[in-house]
Amino acid sequence: MNKIKSHIKDKIKQLYEKYVGVFYFKQEGECPCCEKNVVFIAYNPWLRDHFKCSNCGCIPRERALMKTIEDSYPNWKDLHIHESSPGSRGHSLTLKKHAAHYTASQYYPNHSFGSVVHGFKNEDLENQTFKDNSFDLIITSDVMEHIYEPDKAFKEIHRTLKPGGAHIFSVPIINKHKPTQRWANKGVNGEPEFLYKPEWHGNPVDDKGSPVTFHWGFDIKDYIEEHTGAVCEIVYLDDLNYGIRAEYIEIIVAKKKLLDA
Numbered sequence: 001m002n003k004i005k006s007h008i009k010d011k012i013k014q015l016y017e018k019y020v021g022v023f024y025f026k027q028e029g030e031c032p033c034c035e036k037n038v039v040f041i042a043y044n045p046w047l048r049d050h051f052k053c054s055n056c057g058c059i060p061r062e063r064a065l066m067k068t069i070e071d072s073y074p075n076w077k078d079l080h081i082h083e084s085s086p087g088s089r090g091h092s093l094t095l096k097k098h099a100a101h102y103t104a105s106q107y108y109p110n111h112s113f114g115s116v117v118h119g120f121k122n123e124d125l126e127n128q129t130f131k132d133n134s135f136d137l138i139i140t141s142d143v144m145e146h147i148y149e150p151d152k153a154f155k156e157i158h159r160t161l162k163p164g165g166a167h168i169f170s171v172p173i174i175n176k177h178k179p180t181q182r183w184a185n186k187g188v189n190g191e192p193e194f195l196y197k198p199e200w201h202g203n204p205v206d207d208k209g210s211p212v213t214f215h216w217g218f219d220i221k222d223y224i225e226e227h228t229g230a231v232c233e234i235v236y237l238d239d240l241n242y243g244i245r246a247e248y249i250e251i252i253v254a255k256k257k258l259l260d261a
Contacts, residue, residue, distance in 0.1 A: 025051065029241045032067040033058040033090045040243035047246035060246035061170045062090030064237045065141055067244065068251045069095075069168055079136035082160065084125055085143050087204055095139065103135075106205045109190070118205075126152040130160045140169040142201065146210040148186040151227045158228035158256060166255040167230070172248035175217035184213045220252065230254040 025042040034056035044050035051060050069076050069091065080101040086092035095102055105123040114129035115122050123129060125140075126149050138157050147153045157167045175181060183199065184192040192198070192211035199212035221232045235251045237244045 027240045027243060029243050031055060031058065032063045032070060032242050032244075033094050038243075040240075048248060051243065051246055053243060056089060056093070058090030060244050060249055061251075062087075062092075062141065063242055064235075064244045064249050064251050065139070065168065065170050066091035066094060067237060067239075067242055068235050068253065069137065069139070072166065072168065072253055073137060076137060079165075080134065080162075081137045081139065082130070082135045083139040084123065085140065085204065087141065091139070091141070108205065120205075125156060128156045128160060132159055133162045134160045136162050136165040138165070138167045138169075140167070140171075142170055142172065144169060144171045145212055145214050145216060146201065148184075148213050150214065150223075154224050154227050154230075154254070158230055158254070161256040163256055163258045166253050168251065168253050170249075170251055171216055171220070173218060173220065173234075173250050174215045174248065178217050180217045180219055180223065181215045182213065183215050184211050224252075224254050228254065228256075230256055 023043060023045050025047070027040045029038065029040060030036070031038045031053045034053060036055045039054040040051055041054055042051040047060060049059055052058065053063070073079060077098050078100055081095055081099045082103045082105065083092060083095060084105050085107065086096070086104045096104065104120050106117070106120040107124060108117045108122045109124075111117045111122050113122050113124055113127070125143070125147060138161060144150055144153065161167065181196075183196055184194045187193045192213070194211070200209035201212060203210040218234065221234055224230055224232045232252065232254045235253060237249065237251065
């Protein structure tokens with residue numbers, strides 16, 4: 001038993017030295033989320049989740065998302081904004097604090113859609129209760145890789161946008177130049193039926209997490225345009241002055257045409 005414990009400790013030590021104790025990356029800059037002069041620090045080489053703001057704790061994709069919102073819609077504080085599945089830091093906290101008309105929704109499948117649950121509007125992105133042309137901006141952060149029928153979700157998001165408004169979101173474009181792959185189907189009992197190795201990501205309202213249903217490629221742009229008619233752009237930011245450097249850092253802006261009014 002002592003030999004087993006010693007072996008485990010040695011393995012843990014080796015892993016710590018390999019991934020934590022050795023790696024160290026620091027950069028001074030301005031955080032787009034808390035708007036402070038900060039130090040961005042990572043003790044883990046996977047920057048996407050570990051390159052954090054020393055003040056607000058946000059991570060690169062959240063900073064890239066907020067920077068894109070600011071650049072694309074500098075008047076965002078006055079706009080009507082819907083954020084689906086917000087977190088408690090980064091751009092989500094900034095939008096909640098400073099946007100004059102901010103609506104946050106979560107997905108609670110065991111409650112009535114359109115109701116308020118734990119302070120959030122309960123919405124299914126594939127079949128929303130919001131009226132047409134309700135929002136100037138719709139924000140999602142690493143949500144669209146967990147949707148079973150993304151064509152329906154993108155259509156619903158587009159429907160609820162005002163003409164000239166946009167869906168601005170992060171999603172890991174894992175497949176890059178390869179075609180998008182469906183990773184899981186929805187089973188008859190509501191549980192995922194994985195087509196490949198099961199993958200789960202964290203969920204702010206469900207300890208079980210969210211199943212990965214798609215591995216998106218850059219063809220997500222064509223997919224959105226085909227199903228919605230939106231004008232879609234993939235934005236890639238790499239700017240250490242804002243602490244924006246990481247894997248899968250692309251931000252997508254899908255804008256509703258003014259002629260759709």
